[in-house]
Amino acid sequence: MAAYRPEPDRDSRPWWEGVARHEFAVQECEACGLSRFPPRAFCPSCRTEEWRWRQVVPEGTVESWIVSHQPFLPGARDPYLVVMVRLAAVPGGLVYGNWRGEGPPEYGLRVRGAYTEVGEGLTLVDWEPAGAGSVHRAGNPPDR
Amino acid sequence: MTNVPKRLLDIRDRTAIAGVGYTPFTKDSGVSTLTLACRAVLAALEDAGLSPDDVDGLATHRVGDSAAPTLVAPALGLADLTWHLDQFGGGSVSHAVVGQAALAVATGMAETVVCYRAINARSEFRMGGTGRGVPVSPEVQYQAPYGYVAPPQQYAMYARAHMLRYGTRAEHFGRLAVTQRANAAKNPRALMRTPITLDDYLAARWIAEPFRLLDCCLETDGACAVVVTTAERARALRRPPVLISAAAWGGGMSHLSGPSADPTVTAAAALAPRLYAQAGLGPRDIDVAELYDCFTYSVIVQLEDYGFCAKGEGGPYVDSGATALDGALPVNTHGGFLSEGYVHGMNHIAEAVSQLRGDAGDRQVRGAEVALSTAQPGYILPATSALILRRP
Numbered sequence: 272m273a274a275y276r277p278e279p280d281r282d283s284r285p286w287w288e289g290v291a292r293h294e295f296a297v298q299e300c301e302a303c304g305l306s307r308f309p310p311r312a313f314c315p316s317c318r319t320e321e322w323r324w325r326q327v328v329p330e331g332t333v334e335s336w337i338v339s340h341q342p343f344l345p346g347a348r349d350p351y352l353v354v355m356v357r358l359a360a361v362p363g364g365l366v367y368g369n370w371r372g373e374g375p376p377e378y379g380l381r382v383r384g385a386y387t388e389v390g391e392g393l394t395l396v397d398w399e400p401a402g403a404g405s406v407h408r409a410g411n412p413p414d415r
Numbered sequence: 416m417t418n419v420p421k422r423l424l425d426i427r428d429r430t431a432i433a434g435v436g437y438t439p440f441t442k443d444s445g446v447s448t449l450t451l452a453c454r455a456v457l458a459a460l461e462d463a464g465l466s467p468d469d470v471d472g473l474a475t476h477r478v479g480d481s482a483a484p485t486l487v488a489p490a491l492g493l494a495d496l497t498w499h500l501d502q503f504g505g506g507s508v509s510h511a512v513v514g515q516a517a518l519a520v521a522t523g524m525a526e527t528v529v530c531y532r533a534i535n536a537r538s539e540f541r542m543g544g545t546g547r548g549v550p551v552s553p554e555v556q557y558q559a560p561y562g563y564v565a566p567p568q569q570y571a572m573y574a575r576a577h578m579l580r581y582g583t584r585a586e587h588f589g590r591l592a593v594t595q596r597a598n599a600a601k602n603p604r605a606l607m608r609t610p611i612t613l614d615d616y617l618a619a620r621w622i623a624e625p626f627r628l629l630d631c632c633l634e635t636d637g638a639c640a641v642v643v644t645t646a647e648r649a650r651a652l653r654r655p656p657v658l659i660s661a662a663a664w665g666g667g668m669s670h671l672s673g674p675s676a677d678p679t680v681t682a683a684a685a686l687a688p689r690l691y692a693q694a695g696l697g698p699r700d701i702d703v704a705e706l707y708d709c710f711t712y713s714v715i716v717q718l719e720d721y722g723f724c725a726k727g728e729g730g731p732y733v734d735s736g737a738t739a740l741d742g743a744l745p746v747n748t749h750g751g752f753l754s755e756g757y758v759h760g761m762n763h764i765a766e767a768v769s770q771l772r773g774d775a776g777d778r779q780v781r782g783a784e785v786a787l788s789t790a791q792p793g794y795i796l797p798a799t800s801a802l803i804l805r806r807p
Contacts, residue, residue, distance in 0.1 A: 275564065277556035287556075309557055334678060335576035338624035343565040350621070353563045355572050355678070363676030369561050378579040395560050 274344040276393055282310045285324070291394045293386045295329040297361050298322045308361045327360040329384025329396060333376045334365060354398050356382055371399035418665075419689045427693060430517040431649035431656040432804065434463025434642040435765040440606050440756035443538040444636035449482035452533035453490055455638035459529055463642045464653030467491050472519055472528030472643075474500035476512045476759070480540040481533050498525035506707055506791030507682075509760020511800035514662030516643040526644060532761040533638035541634050566709060566795060567631050571623040573794055574712035576678040578625060580727070585625060587730030588711035589616035592629045592753055594739050595708070599750025601740075601777035606633050607754040630711045632752030639761040641768065650807070657771045657804050660785075661693035664800035666793045679727075682793025683720035686801060691722075694803040698722040701803075702783040703770050704744055705763035707791045708751040714738075717792050718746075721801075745780045763788045764802060771806045 279287045286309070289296045297306045300314040301321035312320055336354040339347070351369060354376050358364035370376055371385045381401040386394050436458025438444070438451050452475070460467060470493055473484035482490075484499040498519045502508050509532065516528040534540070558564065563572075577583045593613055599605035611629065619627040649656030666682025691697050698721060706717045715729035723744055724732040732738070738746035749755040749766040756762060767786035769775045785805045793799035 274562065275559040277560050279556060280553055282553070283556060309553070311553075335572050335579060337563075337568055337571045337575065337626075338621070339562060339568055340621040340623060341565075341567065343568065344559075344562055347562055350624075351562055353561050353568065353572070355576070357676075365676055365678065367558050367561055367563050389560075393560075397561075 274346040282312060286310050289324075290386070290396060291392065293394070294326055295384055295396065296324040296326050297358075297364070299325040306361045306364075308358065308364045308366070325360075329358070330360070330401065331356040331358045331366070331382060333378060333380045333382055335378075336370065336376045352376070354382070356398050366396075368395065368397040371397045419692055423693070424521070426517060426521045426662075427660050427695065428658040428805070429646055430520045430643055430659045431646045432513075432641050432659065432764070432768050433644050433649040433652045433656055434459045434461070434465065434654060435768050436460070436462055436640045437604060437762070437765065438638045440604060440635050440637040440758070442636060444535055447482070448480070448533040448535055448539075448638075449486055449490055451535070451636070451638035452482045452487045452531050455531050455533060455640040456487065456491065456529045459531075459640035459642050462654060465527060465642065467493060469527045470529055471496055472498040472516065472525030474502070474512050474516050474528055474530045475532060476502040476504050476508045477532075478503065478505050480535075487531070496525075498528065505795065506709060506760050507793055507796050507799050508664065508790065509707075509800065510662070510764065510788060510790040510802050511664035513641065513643060513659070513764055513802060514664055514800060517659045517662050520643055520645055526648065528643045529640050530643060530761070531638060531640035532759045534757075534759055535636045536757055536759070537634040537636050539636075567626055568623045569795060570710040570712055571626040571630075573678050573716070574710070575625050577712065577716065580679055581730070583715065583727075583730035585617065586613065587715065587734050588625075588630055589613045591711045591714055591733045591738065592616050594733070595747045595751045596754045598740060598748050598778055599754030602749050602755055603776075605750045605755040606635060607750070626710060629753070632709050632757045633754070635756035635758065637756055637758050639758040639765050641761065641764055646807075655772045656807060657768045658807055659802060660696070660805045661690050661803040662800075663690040663693060664790075664798065666797065666799045679716065681716055681720050682797055682799040683717055683789065683801070686799055687721045690801050690803060694805075696785060696803060700785050701744065701787045703748060703767065703780045703786045704746045705748070705751070705767045705786065705788040706746055707760060707763065707789050708747055708753050709757075709791060711753070713792055713794075714746060714751075717789060720792065721787065721789070740778060740780065748775060748778050748780060760790050767802075767804050771804055
């Protein structure tokens with residue numbers, strides 16, 4: 272199981288419920304159509320409060336990554352890789368996850384989300400090169 | 416886009432820093448942050464030639480890890496403060512605290528404000544996250560489950576983004592660490608004074624690739640304080656006054672906030688123009704820069720965002736030797752957080768004061784008249800703060 276389990280808030284709870292169904296949703300502003308992530312009440316562009324969920328295929332490109340060695344969380348032992356992905360569906364949307372590729376990431380590599388069951392009903396979104404398989408059981412990175 | 420205030424009262428050079436105070440920097444102070452705060456406040460007042468009875472304002476920043484002004488005041492027998500500030504926040508607001516004090520003094524809300532930061536960052540609350548709880552913030556749920564939780568990881572992520580985009584290399588980070596250690600070797604207060612080489616840097620263990628141990632600041636127990644008063648009053652006191660020429664904070668959007676997301680640009684890029692405008696100065700007027708160095712990379716990106724070199728050129732700029740004590744822009748003359756110690760921004764301000772008073776000893780930058788001192792540049796929260804100080 273994850274060393275840290277996400278604590279959904281009132282803005283994000285439906286999003287996490289969607290992830291558990293292997294659905295990746297972003298918000299779309301009813302007024303101006305801007306997509307945004309993570310979930311929050313107001314459109315930062317037109318400052319209106321009406322929005323709808325839009326299901327998207329979680330796709331993007333690799334912006335950066337780290338290989339974490341220091342055990343910052345209890346239970347973390349082996350080095351693990353965290354990738355920062357620029358979401359295709361959201362302007363300026365940067366998201367994080369563990370890396371599920373065979374080799375190391377590359378800058379600008381096209382990637383897609385990989386739903387990972389980490390136990391006790393929790394699903395997380397990891398990332399892998401676009402074109403690989405899609406559902407994973409939890410293992411290392413990070414030890415959860 | 417930069418917002419330059421149109422109705423700003425002219426506060427340039429109306430207030431001054433009249434004294435600085437430190438506790439020793441250690442790995443285990445053995446005392447409470449309240450004790451550290453009191454010691455640093457009294458040391459700063461002693462330096463200024465003032466008594467605690469002269470104090471009518473206290474200010475600090477903290478993240479639930481230190482003594483509030485409302486605790487320090489009664490501990491020092493300070494009755495009826497006319498102004499105080501307990502600013503929630505990490506390094507990004509460190510210089511805003513002194514800026515707020517300058518506003519309070521300039522408007523007459525207070526006449527003598529002591530700004531302090533007291534922290535047991537090694538023995539009690541480790542900023543690095545090891546053994547510490549996960550912070551409460553809406554973004555955490557999208558990061559911590561993946562083991563992405565601590566500032567060294569976050570800054571490593573941005574550092575690699577810069578490396579990938581601009582060709583910044585490990586050797587550039589290493590050169591910075593080596594240069595700052597050389598400065599610390601000339602600073603009796605510094606925790607780490609043994610010189611290091613680029614090979615030492617490259618051989619250091621990984622923390623979070625691309626960061627090695629020597630990319631990361633020291634986690635330190637200690638406190639530092641500065642006394643802010645009117646420029647007029649400061650001139651009559653014991654030490655040479657250092658004028659506050661500009662104080663700015665803010666910087667707007669972060670990479671989490673909007674469509675302009677660029678992980679290689681910090682809030683300092685938006686803040687710098689209004690900081691310089693307030694002082695009536697530009698990057699070329701800066702003689703010495705104390706740039707927030709929670710990690711090597713934070714200095715490199717600030718060299719760009721404060722206009723000392725072009726975007727992407729921060730690494731080669733450091734590699735050229737420009738930031739050494741004898742370079743065009745001496746940076747982190749005390750050794751910085753990487754080698755002097757980590758007092759969350761306040762020790763950068765105190766070092767800038769020391770340089771401008773000309774009492775920095777072996778590490779004194781000759782003829783230093785104008786200094787820039789900066790806060791965490793706004794990666795972790797979408798805001799930063801900075802001061803321009805000068806000799807009268």
